Amino acid sequence: MDKAPPRIALIHEWLITFGGAERVLIEMHKMFPTAPIFTLFHDPEGTPEELADAHIIPSVLNRFPGATRRHQSLLPFYPYGVEQFDLRDYDLVISLSHAAAKGVLTHSRQTHLCYCYTPMRYVWELYQTYLKHTRLSRFKEFVFRAAAHYLRMWDWQTAQRVDKFIAISETVQRRIENIYNRKSAVIYPPVDTDFFVPAADRADEYFLLVGRFVPYKGMELVIDTFNYRDEPLLVVGDGPLRKRLLDMARSPRIEFLGTVSDDELRVLYQNATALIFPGEEDFGLIPCEAQACGTPVVAYGRGGVTETVVPGATGVLFADHTPEALERALDECVKTDWYHAAIRDNALKFAAPVFRERMKNAVAQLN
16 A cells, blocks of 8 residues: 655744745745645735745734734744644644744654754854844843843754754754754755846946845945945845945945846846855855856855855855955956856756755655
């Protein structure tokens, strides 16, 4: 008698905005269309249309007035919210976790697979950075410090209940071992290489900076550097540091475009001399999208980008987070004769079909 397929549940952090984690969720929904999606917070207006047919189950925290608008302030309650999910009817639980999703409660006859974006960075390695750059009152800082202490213990303990970890990069794989003392496999997140494609003719008119305006992205370094360069710099994104970055930009060649559509972003990738990626990321979807368009990447040589950018072939990595190091990398990029087809070929290693195939194999091995 053939074995019945496992009943699967997906656990996602929150469905409020659209980003890399939501792109992963969409691919998982394609693979397991009947699996319900349990999530801490759900804003129907922020849910991608690709998930319109999904059965989405929000947590009790979603009932808080204004929960989706101020979900970050509810951080101390995440453990409670995620532990209230009733998963008794499922054989396989797949959590997609960068905060609390992996903390769901499962029983001994279930298998819990965690696709881990990272251990909770703002209570581990970015803890001091968060405190330094976030303006909190003394009381709020005290509350955050106390909550972070509790969350570190809870995060580690819940990691021991996971049956198998899959990391999004070797960078995260090392972090999982260092923090949780757990081994993991690596499956890179999916890149939409069918959408992000090269243009028939390249313009190479400007350098491009894309990302959220938050401290760890390192955007100040790029703005400061381009205040003294002749090339145009186009900046895409928004965030808490918007005013600071605008005030820093003294050169008329620096232009802020705000938030753009995917179609507009693709055109910007296609016609850039290079994408500049100054932050340290766990994987870095943006550099892969740019490479899928045949565009080289100038990046700070730390984190996941060291696994996706090939120095000299698809981009330039700079070792020190200084204007001098970035200047040298930009100069090297300008004088390099890039083979754009080879840059795209590198991005194809991270294409969505590759992700789906590897995830299906990982799930099959658990049965």
